[in-house]
Amino acid sequence: MYRFHLKDAVLEDVVPFQKANGVHLFQFMHRNHINFQQFWAPIFTHTSIVMKKILEIYDGFQNRKTIVDVGGSSGLGIGMIKSKYPLIKAINFDLPQETQIAHPIPAIPDDGMVVVLEMLLPTSPEADASNKEVRNMDIVMNMFFGGAERTEKEFEALGMAAGFARMRLVCSACKFWLMEFYKN
Structure with missing residues (x-):
């Protein structure tokens, strides 16, 4: 290359x-x-570590009836949530052709919310190890997929553009931040 x-x-x-x-x-x-299994093995391991920590510190799934993991790949993350909260209806959704025609906001009840678990691109110029790791992931996402990590403000703007009224930064684990987006 x-x-x-x-x-x-x-x-x-x-x-x-x-x-x-x-x-x-x-x-x-x-x-x-x-081998796809070899490719995904470290990603699954990382997801397991992050989700285990999130489920230790975040109780926002506790009173939810249904959760949908958009882009859930193998279903590992949603499976871990389901094993802790067995009464939740869990849907793993990862079909790009479906998301192009979906209408996500009307499907969310007034008391519903969207939970996003992503790295936040730092806005400070400091070059500490944590900032470097997130910036490196931003480059990797761009190189291989044309994607990008986002800042907190970019996530907030994305949520507002999608019709959400507010965003709350809740907790973090392994450089991933859990954000809640609310309709009201």
Whole structure:
């Protein structure tokens, strides 16, 4: 991969991995017989660590009837929530073609909320280890998927644009922050 095509991501709005290889990362893995289980193993391990800590410090799922994990992949995270709160109806949702036509806000009851668990991109210029790790993840997400980490203000603006009235930063674990978005 020619220097990862990072400048092209900025100048041409392309996904660097895709430009270098001609296909998306997952197509590349399939074409080259790369073991998906080996690829996902460290991600599952990390998810287990983060979710275990979140479930120790966050009780916001306690009185919920239904939760939907959007982009839930294998269902590991929602499965961990379900095992702690067995009466919750848990839905794992990870179908891009469905999310393009979904209407998420009307489906949420007035007393409902959206919980987001993501890294927050630091706004301070300090180069401590924590900030570096999140900034590195921002670069990785851009290189392989065309994605990006967001700041707290960007998440808040995204929530407001989606019709939510307020956002609350609740707790963090392993550099991931739990945010609650409320309709009222």
